[in-house]
Amino acid sequence: MSAPVGHYQYDRIDRDFLQARIAEFERQVNRRLDGTLSEDEFKPLRLMNGLYLQLHAYMLRVAIPYGILDSRQLRKLGEIARRYDRDYGHFTTRQNIQFNWIRLEDTPAILRELAEVDMHAIQTSGNCIRNVTADEYAGAAADELVDPRVHAEILRQWSTLHPEFTFLPRKFKIAISGSPNDRVAARFHDIGILARPGEDGAPVFRIFVGGGLGRTPVIGQELFDSVREEHLLATLEAILRVYNAHGRRDNIYKARIKILVQAIGVEAYREAVEAELSQMDLERYRLTPEAVAAIRSRFAVPQLEAPADADAVLAQQRRDDPLFDRWVRSNTHVHRDPGHIIATISLKPAGGIPGDATSAQIARLADLADAYSFGEIRITHLQNVVLGHVRKDRLRDLWLGLAEVGLAEANIGLIGDIVACPGLDYCALANARSIPIAQKLGARFADTALQAEIGALRINISGCINACGHHHAGHIGLLGVDKRGEEFFQLTVGGRAENGAAIGTILGAALPEDETVDAIARLVDCYLGRRESGETFLDTLTRLGHEPFREAAYEAV
Amino acid sequence: MKLFELGERTAQVHDVLVTVAELAERDDARAVLLESADDPTLLKPYLNRLELVVLRFPIFRDGRGFTQARELQEYLRFSGEIRAEGHILPDQAAFLRRCGVDSVVLPKDGNGDPALWEKQLRQFPVAYQRSVLPERSVGPGLRVEEAS
Ligand code: HEM
Ligand code: SF4
Numbered sequence: 001m002s003a004p005v006g007h008y009q010y011d012r013i014d015r016d017f018l019q020a021r022i023a024e025f026e027r028q029v030n031r032r033l034d035g036t037l038s039e040d041e042f043k044p045l046r047l048m049n050g051l052y053l054q055l056h057a058y059m060l061r062v063a064i065p066y067g068i069l070d071s072r073q074l075r076k077l078g079e080i081a082r083r084y085d086r087d088y089g090h091f092t093t094r095q096n097i098q099f100n101w102i103r104l105e106d107t108p109a110i111l112r113e114l115a116e117v118d119m120h121a122i123q124t125s126g127n128c129i130r131n132v133t134a135d136e137y138a139g140a141a142a143d144e145l146v147d148p149r150v151h152a153e154i155l156r157q158w159s160t161l162h163p164e165f166t167f168l169p170r171k172f173k174i175a176i177s178g179s180p181n182d183r184v185a186a187r188f189h190d191i192g193i194l195a196r197p198g199e200d201g202a203p204v205f206r207i208f209v210g211g212g213l214g215r216t217p218v219i220g221q222e223l224f225d226s227v228r229e230e231h232l233l234a235t236l237e238a239i240l241r242v243y244n245a246h247g248r249r250d251n252i253y254k255a256r257i258k259i260l261v262q263a264i265g266v267e268a269y270r271e272a273v274e275a276e277l278s279q280m281d282l283e284r285y286r287l288t289p290e291a292v293a294a295i296r297s298r299f300a301v302p303q304l305e306a307p308a309d310a311d312a313v314l315a316q317q318r319r320d321d322p323l324f325d326r327w328v329r330s331n332t333h334v335h336r337d338p339g340h341i342i343a344t345i346s347l348k349p350a351g352g353i354p355g356d357a358t359s360a361q362i363a364r365l366a367d368l369a370d371a372y373s374f375g376e377i378r379i380t381h382l383q384n385v386v387l388g389h390v391r392k393d394r395l396r397d398l399w400l401g402l403a404e405v406g407l408a409e410a411n412i413g414l415i416g417d418i419v420a421c422p423g424l425d426y427c428a429l430a431n432a433r434s435i436p437i438a439q440k441l442g443a444r445f446a447d448t449a450l451q452a453e454i455g456a457l458r459i460n461i462s463g464c465i466n467a468c469g470h471h472h473a474g475h476i477g478l479l480g481v482d483k484r485g486e487e488f489f490q491l492t493v494g495g496r497a498e499n500g501a502a503i504g505t506i507l508g509a510a511l512p513e514d515e516t517v518d519a520i521a522r523l524v525d526c527y528l529g530r531r532e533s534g535e536t537f538l539d540t541l542t543r544l545g546h547e548p549f550r551e552a553a554y555e556a557v
Numbered sequence: 558m559k560l561f562e563l564g565e566r567t568a569q570v571h572d573v574l575v576t577v578a579e580l581a582e583r584d585d586a587r588a589v590l591l592e593s594a595d596d597p598t599l600l601k602p603y604l605n606r607l608e609l610v611v612l613r614f615p616i617f618r619d620g621r622g623f624t625q626a627r628e629l630q631e632y633l634r635f636s637g638e639i640r641a642e643g644h645i646l647p648d649q650a651a652f653l654r655r656c657g658v659d660s661v662v663l664p665k666d667g668n669g670d671p672a673l674w675e676k677q678l679r680q681f682p683v684a685y686q687r688s689v690l691p692e693r694s695v696g697p698g699l700r701v702e703e704a705s
Contacts, residue, residue: 167620
């Protein structure tokens with residue numbers, strides 16, 4: 001088989017490793033069943049194999065390293081959804097996929113099926129280094145400086161069953177990007193890494209530490225500006241060693257690295273990391289150019305060939321078909337090759353469940369990826385899907401194919417592109433149902449012409465303070481709160497995960513569920529009425545301050 | 558107390574096991590017990606006479622012992638025996654070994670079955686990162702196996 005485009009190609013040794021992991025997990029399940037492992041002991045072990053216990057059933061979270069799949073893998077996910085779940089899967093904000101209705105006894109079989117296509121659920125949960133996320137346009141975007149996927153794969157390998165960092169104080173999330181336009185929310189991660197070209201051709205890395213959302217949202221701070229490639233792993237080891245030794249273990253809400261960085265300050269953290277580095281045998285931890293080259297050689301590169309008139313064909317088709325044109329405007333991004341374009345497929349149909357895809361849609365996406373994008377599929381941190389390398393003159397055919405399965409929604413980056421956590425429909429910790437409110441908002445702003453008129457506006461919804469829906473980072477954020485058994489939503493505005501990361505501020509008292517959609521509609525009307533030409537919602541908010549928006553949101557209450 | 562050896566070094570039994578605080582007064586002590594909150598650099602003045610450092614795991618989820626073992630090995634160049642005791646699981650056998658732990662006190666419950674420990678030690682033929690052990694590359698990339 002030829003190597004897949006976009007992700008690391010396994011060999012026999014990697015496959016044996018996965019089989020060994022499954023055999024280990026199967027034994028752990030048996031020890032749990034025969035009682036030699038207590039539930040307390042089994043729990044972290046199953047979590048490190050992606051298996052959660054939710055409100056109604058087990059949930060299996062499958063890793064999609066740096067968000068990239070090949071069509072064979074995607075088809076397998078569709079089959080698993082059909083055979084073991086209720087015919088759908090849910091793509092998450094960390095570029096993984098979750099199956100919500102899994103039986104414990106099926107999990108070893110599911111893991112074996114995943115291993116057939118070089119997939120696994122290792123470290124998708126638990127207090128360890130989680131699946132590493134990367135820019136969804138990696139290796140394709142015109143604005144990219146360094147393709148981060150080779151280093152994302154290096155981090156995936158390095159963190160896999162790390163002997164020292166598998167029992168950390170709390171979970172640990174790393175994201176990496178090689179573009180000046182942050183599409184990974186680098187500053188909301190435990191470690192965020194921005195790669196750029198160095199003088200000798202090898203990349204250098206800017207490293208942020210201590211960002212995160214959850215109940216204490218914090219923007220990550222710069223630890224180092226320019227870490228050389230050869231010292232990347234040593235530096236990460238040192239950062240994690242300090243955290244493993246000194247992170248709090250007495251209170252899970254204070255156990256993330258962000259709390260440690262806040263407590264001692266970023267300067268003291270940097271000194272502690274440097275003290276580790278000065279004692280470490282750097283040669284042992286050195287990431288050699290040979291190792292990087294060897295891993296790079298396991299990635300296939302797409303052969304980008306397009307007819308000279310590809311761009312002109314697309315331009316003509318856009319003029320001929322305003323609906324298509326609207327989709328192109330919201331759902332595509334500039335490719336580094338002038339004959340190609342990046343297409344984002346929205347998993348946010350108006351009134352639908354953000355991030356859900358049926359097995360039929362999944363199978364169709366795999367076919368379309370084969371036909372239009374070298375069999376490569378990417379999952380975005382906003383729960384959508386990207387085809388990274390579409391020939392411009394074939395984009396319209398792709399769009400028509402998507403429309404047949406209800407996947408041609410033109411709302412990427414617009415108000416309908418809502419991120420929501422599972423909330424009370426699945427989650428035992430929830431105060432409120434995030435999905436129905438997302439569906440109501442989606443329905444309220446269903447008109448894509450209206451969405452285009454409103455422009456860039458991101459809504460994020462979390463069902464409780466744990467912030468899985470990243471409400472702090474939403475231009476408009478909704479947080480579910482419980483008031484005497486009633487579902488309420490607290491509104492925040494002004495958050496952003498992109499460049500200039502900011503945490504949203506609370507607009508006022510929480511609103512009852514049935515008044516929330518109207519309040520948001522009034523917020524949007526306020527913006528439309530008062531914006532100056534070219535302004536986005538965030539621009540107008542910045543210029544006018546919160547007061548007019550607060551008045552608008554609460555005027556009828 | 559049943560001991561299990563994770564590597565080639567033979568585990569030694571010591572009758573006197575003291576805390577870090579007691580070390581200064583006990584010239585005869587050759588073995589010390591390190592709690593997971595203790596900083597291994599406190600042992601620096603005593604390394605020459607110490608033959609055994611026991612790392613106590615209050616609960617298997619508390620991973621500080623792994624870092625303590627590596628600090629002892631990598632920074633302090635401690636050449637004596639490192640042992641783990643307390644709440645540990647056979648599932649951690651290879652992690653402990655790769656961080657430089659030589660032996661464990663087997664748990665008294667079902668997790669103390671030496672066959673389980675033996676099996677877990679050999680569960681994975683390769684690793685994806687360097688450890689304190691002598692290793693050779695099984696490329697491409699980061700993969701290593703133990704060099705025996
Ligand atoms: C029902 C299942 C779920 C439960 C019980 C759950 C629970 C939690 C908890 C307790 C936290 C806070 C951890 C902390 O701050 O240390 C958290 C954070 C988070 N969850 Fe979930 N979650 C669930 C599902 C999801 C899903 C489906 C997604 C993605 C769509 C998700 C994405 C996240 C993210 C991105 C964070 C991180 C916030 C941060 O990094 O600070 N979670 N979750
Ligand atoms: S934010 Fe709260 S309600 Fe939503 S999934 Fe996370 S823990 Fe559950």
